[in-house]
Amino acid sequence: xxxDYERIFHPGRIAILGVSAEExxxxxxxxxxxxSIGFAGDIFPVNPKGGFFANSEIYRxxxxxxxxxxxxxxxxxxxxxxxxxxxxxxKGVAGAEILSAGFxxxxxxxxxxxxxxxKRIAARxxxxxxxxxxxxxxxxxxxxxLPGPDLSPETGPVAFLSQSGGMAVDFANEGKxxxxxxxxxxxxxxxxxxxxxxxxxxxxxxxxTRVITMxxxxxxxxxxxxxxxxSTSRKKPxxxxxxxxxxxxxxxxxxxxxSMGGSRAIWNSILKQTHAIQVQDMPEIxxxxxxxxxxxxxxxxxxxxxxxxxxxxxxxxxxxxxxGLTFPPFAPETVQRMMAILPxxxxxxxxxxxxxxxxxxxxxxxxxxxxxxxxxxxxxxxxISLLGYYKNLARYLGKPLRAVAPFQELxxxxxxxxxxxxxxxxxxxxxxxxxxxxxxxxETVELARKAFLxxxxxxxxxxxxxxxxxxxxxxxxxxxxxxxxxxxxxxxHE
Amino acid sequence: xxxDYERIFHPGRIAILGVSAEExxxxxxxxxxxxSIGFAGDIFPVNPKGGFFANSEIYRxxxxxxxxxxxxxxxxxxxxxxxxxxxxxxKGVAGAEILSAGFxxxxxxxxxxxxxxxKRIAARxxxxxxxxxxxxxxxxxxxxxLPGPDLSPETGPVAFLSQSGGMAVDFANEGKxxxxxxxxxxxxxxxxxxxxxxxxxxxxxxxxTRVITMxxxxxxxxxxxxxxxxSTSRKKPxxxxxxxxxxxxxxxxxxxxxSMGGSRAIWNSILKQTHAIQVQDMPEIxxxxxxxxxxxxxxxxxxxxxxxxxxxxxxxxxxxxxxGLTFPPFAPETVQRMMAILPxxxxxxxxxxxxxxxxxxxxxxxxxxxxxxxxxxxxxxxxISLLGYYKNLARYLGKPLRAVAPFQELxxxxxxxxxxxxxxxxxxxxxxxxxxxxxxxxETVELARKAFLxxxxxxxxxxxxxxxxxxxxxxxxxxxxxxxxxxxxxxxHE
Numbered sequence: 006x007x008x009d010y011e012r013i014f015h016p017g018r019i020a021i022l023g024v025s026a027e028e029x030x031x032x033x034x035x036x037x038x039x040x041s042i043g044f045a046g047d048i049f050p051v052n053p054k055g056g057f058f059a060n061s062e063i064y065r066x067x068x069x070x071x072x073x074x075x076x077x078x079x080x081x082x083x084x085x086x087x088x089x090x091x092x093x094x095x096k097g098v099a100g101a102e103i104l105s106a107g108f109x110x111x112x113x114x115x116x117x118x119x120x121x122x123x124k125r126i127a128a129r130x131x132x133x134x135x136x137x138x139x140x141x142x143x144x145x146x147x148x149x150x151l152p153g154p155d156l157s158p159e160t161g162p163v164a165f166l167s168q169s170g171g172m173a174v175d176f177a178n179e180g181k182x183x184x185x186x187x188x189x190x191x192x193x194x195x196x197x198x199x200x201x202x203x204x205x206x207x208x209x210x211x212x213x214t215r216v217i218t219m220x221x222x223x224x225x226x227x228x229x230x231x232x233x234x235x236s237t238s239r240k241k242p243x244x245x246x247x248x249x250x251x252x253x254x255x256x257x258x259x260x261x262x263x264s265m266g267g268s269r270a271i272w273n274s275i276l277k278q279t280h281a282i283q284v285q286d287m288p289e290i291x292x293x294x295x296x297x298x299x300x301x302x303x304x305x306x307x308x309x310x311x312x313x314x315x316x317x318x319x320x321x322x323x324x325x326x327x328x329g330l331t332f333p334p335f336a337p338e339t340v341q342r343m344m345a346i347l348p349x350x351x352x353x354x355x356x357x358x359x360x361x362x363x364x365x366x367x368x369x370x371x372x373x374x375x376x377x378x379x380x381x382x383x384x385x386x387x388x389i390s391l392l393g394y395y396k397n398l399a400r401y402l403g404k405p406l407r408a409v410a411p412f413q414e415l416x417x418x419x420x421x422x423x424x425x426x427x428x429x430x431x432x433x434x435x436x437x438x439x440x441x442x443x444x445x446x447x448e449t450v451e452l453a454r455k456a457f458l459x460x461x462x463x464x465x466x467x468x469x470x471x472x473x474x475x476x477x478x479x480x481x482x483x484x485x486x487x488x489x490x491x492x493x494x495x496x497x498h499e
Numbered sequence: 500x501x502x503d504y505e506r507i508f509h510p511g512r513i514a515i516l517g518v519s520a521e522e523x524x525x526x527x528x529x530x531x532x533x534x535s536i537g538f539a540g541d542i543f544p545v546n547p548k549g550g551f552f553a554n555s556e557i558y559r560x561x562x563x564x565x566x567x568x569x570x571x572x573x574x575x576x577x578x579x580x581x582x583x584x585x586x587x588x589x590k591g592v593a594g595a596e597i598l599s600a601g602f603x604x605x606x607x608x609x610x611x612x613x614x615x616x617x618k619r620i621a622a623r624x625x626x627x628x629x630x631x632x633x634x635x636x637x638x639x640x641x642x643x644x645l646p647g648p649d650l651s652p653e654t655g656p657v658a659f660l661s662q663s664g665g666m667a668v669d670f671a672n673e674g675k676x677x678x679x680x681x682x683x684x685x686x687x688x689x690x691x692x693x694x695x696x697x698x699x700x701x702x703x704x705x706x707x708t709r710v711i712t713m714x715x716x717x718x719x720x721x722x723x724x725x726x727x728x729x730s731t732s733r734k735k736p737x738x739x740x741x742x743x744x745x746x747x748x749x750x751x752x753x754x755x756x757x758s759m760g761g762s763r764a765i766w767n768s769i770l771k772q773t774h775a776i777q778v779q780d781m782p783e784i785x786x787x788x789x790x791x792x793x794x795x796x797x798x799x800x801x802x803x804x805x806x807x808x809x810x811x812x813x814x815x816x817x818x819x820x821x822x823g824l825t826f827p828p829f830a831p832e833t834v835q836r837m838m839a840i841l842p843x844x845x846x847x848x849x850x851x852x853x854x855x856x857x858x859x860x861x862x863x864x865x866x867x868x869x870x871x872x873x874x875x876x877x878x879x880x881x882x883i884s885l886l887g888y889y890k891n892l893a894r895y896l897g898k899p900l901r902a903v904a905p906f907q908e909l910x911x912x913x914x915x916x917x918x919x920x921x922x923x924x925x926x927x928x929x930x931x932x933x934x935x936x937x938x939x940x941x942e943t944v945e946l947a948r949k950a951f952l953x954x955x956x957x958x959x960x961x962x963x964x965x966x967x968x969x970x971x972x973x974x975x976x977x978x979x980x981x982x983x984x985x986x987x988x989x990x991x992h993e
Contacts, residue, residue, distance in 0.1 A: 106844050107844045155937070169813075171807060171811065175929075178931035179931035182934045222813060249816070253817070253819060253826070254814075254820065286963060319663075320748075322743070350600050437670075439676040442649070444945070451935045
């Protein structure tokens with residue numbers, strides 16, 4: 006028999022309460038979104054007025070649906086939510102996400118009373134996500150956030166728990182853009198029933214989830230959260246962005262989800278003691294999730310860097326020191342072997358390696374990586390792609406940039422070196438060319454990103470951010486002793 | 500009579516030494532780039548072999564050119580540079596940029612000797628930019644960096660001095676993308692003759708330059724640089740990114756430009772005492788330059804924020820506190836006036852204002868800004884555009900996103916409120932939708948950015964970065980007392 010969680014995250018049959026035959030609304034939008042992302046089960050729209058929507062019969066009540074329902078999506082006006090939820094409970098629905106707003110977050114007696122009613126119904130035997138949330142995104146089963154019809158249908162190792170619906174949608178989109186794929190994203194809003202602690206415990210034991218990320222404003226039960234965080238971190242990395250650690254932020258937390266924030270000192274200490282990984286904003290969560298998704302969990306201290314321009318070496322060295330990483334100088338024979346194939350004058354092979362010329366052939370770059378990997382001290386290599394510079398060559402040749410920039414060949418070569426050497430390679434593609442006359446550069450960067458990601462090679466927009474993300478992997482591997490060898494690296498991704 | 504600097508930065512006639520009739524090389528590329536960006540004067544290519552390139556006669560020597568030459572671009576092999584430079588000097592050329600590499604940066608006796616020869620020739624009466632540099636970009640006169648044919652032809656208030664050619668090209672491109680326009684960018688490479696101190700003094704007195712930015716690795720004369728920095732900061736803001744402040748970075752500086760770096764403590768103290776603005780990386784330089792370009796120099800402490808999602812308020816409050824800014828809560832009557840026009844439920848008007856719905860009409864958003872400006876405490880307003888969310892509406896309506904997202908109307912309305920209220924408005928457009936199926940979102944964001952920038956309204960990608968840039972404007976206005984009132988704000992830009 007399926008557990009409640011299985012029926013919630015992988016439902017066979019969904020009821021959507023609040024689909025109107027006449028008007029556009031959250032109910033109809035989420036129905037269209039589920040179809041668009043490819044939900045394979047049955048969807049039963051419900052509205053007391055009946056009628057048809059998008060070729061589906063609208064049932065007048067949950068009770069009238071002639072089948073068992075696993076999961077319900079409730080998108081009716083706040084005052085009608087308790088009755089709708091109770092009907093789902095009586096029907097034997099395992100869980101419901103309540104998208105409607107108008108509860109505790111209003112701070113009004115009526116809103117608080119309605120939320121308390123939801124809690125009472127939940128306690129009688131139905132799990133609730135929300136209210137005032139954007140719901141669940143689970144690509145494997147075809148569930149998606151409101152209004153998310155354009156999220157990726159691909160599944161992956163990263164879970165995200167968020168009190169904020171906007172952050173859930175933004176991270177799901179950002180993840181799609183940069184190559185983070187999700188097992189489950191849960192926007193739990195006010196968290197009347199299921200919230201951070203229970204969901205974390207579920208994800209701890211969820212075989213589909215390998216990396217957990219969280220946006221937390223406040224928590225309900227400090228002790229339970231603390232012990233769950235500790236037991237979860239022992240099994241897999243938990244990356245936490247705690248919002249509202251400033252004075253002003255704390256006041257904003259109270260007005261957003263009416264939860265208690267806690268002081269900066271307490272949070273820093275909790276996260277450190279539990280070996281959770283603390284980050285400072287959403288971009289940092291996304292970058293850390295990317296690193297944990299693609300890199301085997303080990304400590305990476307000694308790094309090679311291949312790129313163009315000597316100033317890059319300066320900035321890189323500054324950033325590396327800050328994040329506890331080093332670029333050890335190569336032995337003379339390594340330098341010689343690289344210099345024998347690099348263009349002259351202008352290049353230098355000290356580590357960082359300055360390849361000088363943006364048009365250096367992929368085969369030469371890959372040979373340098375192969376040579377670099379042979380240095381026993383090296384744990385990981387970084388290659389800065391100078392793809393954008395091919396714009397000048399493309400103009401000169403009168404060809405489209407995507408046909409001129411050799412990213413496909415480079416991606417294949419890089420994958421080969423990574424697999425053969427067993428040392429991960431990270432790609433940086435910074436792109437300052439984003440104006441309207443450079444949309445071809447933007448497109449080519451995205452094509453290149455896909456070519457690398459499809460081969461298990463992570464791509465970052467910025468060297469400093471990549472080094473910071475690496476430092477989080479190091480922190481986790483060195484404090485918990487959790488190490489993996491070779492998972493996914495260089496292998497084809499879904 | 501024109502000064503040497505005028506003849507260098509605004510030359511009427513340029514000689515390019517090293518243009519080949521047969522091969523592609525730096526000389527021919529820079530010639531094509533000058534034509535492409537619109538250099539209006541005469542260009543005289545030079546090569547001992549003669550011939551024709553791109554319909555121009557190639558002169559066999561500088562001496563053979565039948566006209567006075569203001570400025571020379573030298574792109575011949577390193578060992579031929581001294582003779583070429585000496586020929587320019589004899590011809591009466593005011594200055595030359597030497598693009599060639601192969602000098603001091605090699606660390607070889609030959610390279611050092613060649614560079615010393617350049618210094619001796621320069622001392623006899625010709626100014627030199629370089630060697631080992633990408634030259635000068637000056638859109639007003641039509642000079643451009645190597646290989647920069649795609650830089651903006653628009654002129655603006657920002658100057659950039661850089662020891663690194665790569666950074667100069669990257670910042671020139673980044674500036675084009677985000678709305679920073681340049682008076683002069685100088686990549687001076689090894690700095691055999693003209694370098695940071697003299698160029699800074701020139702920019703201090705340059706009426707075309709209102710904001711100075713610098714990437715510095717090492718300086719040659721600490722005392723002179725210090726006093727020039729101090730006198731320049733009194734007149735206009737100087738934003739400095741010092742690379743190589745870490746131990747590892749210092750070693751990289753030595754190998755890149757062979758200049759002395761100096762310790763972190765010394766630099767922090769120099770920059771503080773001279774009221775220069777210290778930043779930590781290139782993105783921060785670009786964002787600060789954007790803020791100084793568009794905002795009158797004043798202290799902005801009290802800010803309103805309009806956007807979507809309560810978590811935004813939490814992150815915003817955290818970031819604001821860090822940068823010494825506040826979002827003062829509105830008076831009850833201000834809240835009432837905004838709530839009367841905002842959609843319910845879901846919105847709240849405490850400051851930050853959560854507009855809840857991404858489809859709120861531009862007229863309503865602008866009315867909220869108008870109401871916010873009437874609060875006497877408020878110095879500046881920030882509006883977070885939820886443009887990307889129109890993708891769902893566009894899909895629903897079956898129309899292209901650029902036709903559905905009302906950025907034009909919003910830009911016009913925002914400009915009107917900014918001009919009428921005399922309080923600047925800053926726009927944030929974050930875009931997590933950048934994957935290959937969302938290139939229409941990327942394009943629409945760029946169209947929107949242009950609509951705002953054309954009306955004198957700055958646009959940032961990220962709220963935290965915008966607040967950090969604002970804090971630099973505050974730092975300058977409060978420590979130097981330099982204030983401007985209303986320049987450019989809300990006026991049409993070139």
